Amino acid sequence: MVVLLVPIILWVCGAYFKRVGWKVTNYQGDEIPYHLGFCIFLLVLGYAYIVNNVLVLIYLTVLWVTGFIDDRYGTKYPKGLKGHISLFLKTGKMTTGLLKLTSTLAVSMVFVSVIELRFLEQFVILLLLILPPHVMNLFDTRPLRVWKVIAIHALLYIPFILQMSFSLLFTVGFILSALVYIEGTRRGMLGDNGATLLGGIMGVIAVYQLPFFAQGLLICFYLFIIIVTEKISLSKWIEERPLLRKIDRWGIS
Secondary structure, three states, X not given: OXXXXXXXXXXXXXXXXXXXXXXXXXXXXXXXXXXXXXXXXXXXXXXXXXXXXXXXXXXXXHHHHHHHHHHHHOOOOOOHHHHHHHHHHHHOOOOHHHHHHHHXXXXXXXXXXXXXXXHHHHHHHHHHHHHHHHHHHHXXXXXXXXXXXHHHHHHHOHHHHHOOOHHHHHHHHHHHHHHHHHHHXXXXXXXXXXXXXXXXXXXXXXXXXXXXXXXXXXXXHHHHHHHHHHHOOXXXXXXXXXXXXXXXXXXXX
8 A cells, every 4th residue: 555655645746736836946956846745744644643642743743834834935044043033133023934943842842741751851852852853954955965864863763663563664664765766866855844844753753762861862963963054054064075975965866
């Protein structure tokens, strides 16, 4: 069923997004539909329904909706958290980026308030829900960058992956392969909606599956990326390093 259904969903969503003009001009000047995020969201809806986790569903839905709003109505400027906050303080203007930030913060706080844990554990969970969506957005400026960051996450998630049944592992692998292929061939892209949603999924997995020490390592990584990108361009930093530049271009045709 999955082998048949996933390609159909990807094709139908891609065609519809193109038809209604839900596409952006990429770094090479090509117009690409940002439908992959919506396809992932449909899969999230199905999975959340099966496991009946309303809290996770609400959290991921807010992330996808605000990400989609940013894709539809957002502007290229201002850049970074500092830029959005500074613009709001100076002019009172609520950008789509700031809307995404405040919405993520609000829904994450609701998420944490429902979980009965010690304050330190709640604070760590809050950071794991807030930081990954923003970090994935920072990497979503070139094809497959987000997926490569997720591959790095997979090293921490090995115990969780090994617990998966063969059928589930095959299903997830097939879906990821299809998504990566479409983005690598520039037939579709995640967009802010997809990158934000994937960041949220990574955060949720970290909350439920990773030990406290591994959660702390992830938070340090996220904070490092955010601090660096507030000062320099991530793309420029990658381009200036031959090895990173080579890895950045893997899989792109």
